[in-house]
Amino acid sequence: MGKTKIKICGLKRPEDIRIVNRLKPDFVGFVFAESKRKIDKKQAEKLREALDPDIPAVGVFVNESIPNVTELCREGIIQLVQLHGNEDDCYIEEIRKNLPDTPLIKAVRVQSKEQILEAEKLDVDYLLLDTYVKGQYGGSGTGFDKALIPKLTKPYFLAGGLDAENVNENISRCNSFAVDVSSAVETDGVKDETKIEEFIERVRNHE
Incomplete structure (x- = not known):
């Protein structure tokens, strides 16, 4: 396993882009689904233009039109592309046809081992394991029981309740491909440079 990758999700202001350009996470996330972090295509275009070309942007969607x-x-x-809704085999197949070279991430709002193993069969490149909160597709800031994670062959992003304090313990325990953070690096709903820097430092210095 190489170093754990870092995804900072839910960027929406030019200020957020300035922060990540300086701190260089491995991925950033733009949320196109209903959420307080939702942005539209026009905003995303502006943010992408300002974003360091070496940092890939992940689009987060919930049951979005293909x-x-x-x-x-x-x-x-x-x-x-990160699919965070109820997208099934047919949806994924259609996306693959349209975008054969685009890596796909399927989010699982974890409730059981069986459910994760089922998701692993989908034709996606990565899974993203997040906390199940009724009626909410991610961004809840709460964690889930890591004992529910079965042995997986697919690389996965670990999300849900991670912060600078607990991220290393979670990396040691789960050995995930990447960690994904959003609300824990915000203050009053806005991305906080100090918190992002601390989170990234902890992950990068993790032995």
């Missing part, structure tokens, strides 16, 4: 997802990828606004 043409919309395809367009954002083809225009170079996002480089990876």
Whole structure:
């Protein structure tokens, strides 16, 4: 295993881009789903233009129309697609046809081992394991029981309740491909440079 990768999700202001350009996480996330972090295509375009070209942007979608997802990828606004809703085999197959070279991440709001193993069968490149909160597709800031994670062959992003204090313990325990953070690096709903820096430092210095 190489170093654990870092994804800072839910960027929405030019200020956020300035922060990540300086701190260089491995991925950033733009949320196109209903959420307080939602942005539209126009905003995403502006953010991508300002973003360091070496940092891939992940588009986060919940049951989004396939043409919309395809367009954002083809225009170079996002480089990876994260499906956070009830997208099934057929949906994923369609996306693959349209975007054969785009890495796909399927989010699982963890409730059981069986559910994660089921998701692993989907034709995606990565899973993202997040906390199940009724009626909420991610960004809840709460953790889940890591004992529910089975042995997986697919690399996965670990999300849900991670912060600078607990991230290293979670990395040691789960050995995930990447860690994903959003609300824990915010203050009053806005990305906080000090918190992002501390989170990234902890992960990068993790032995």
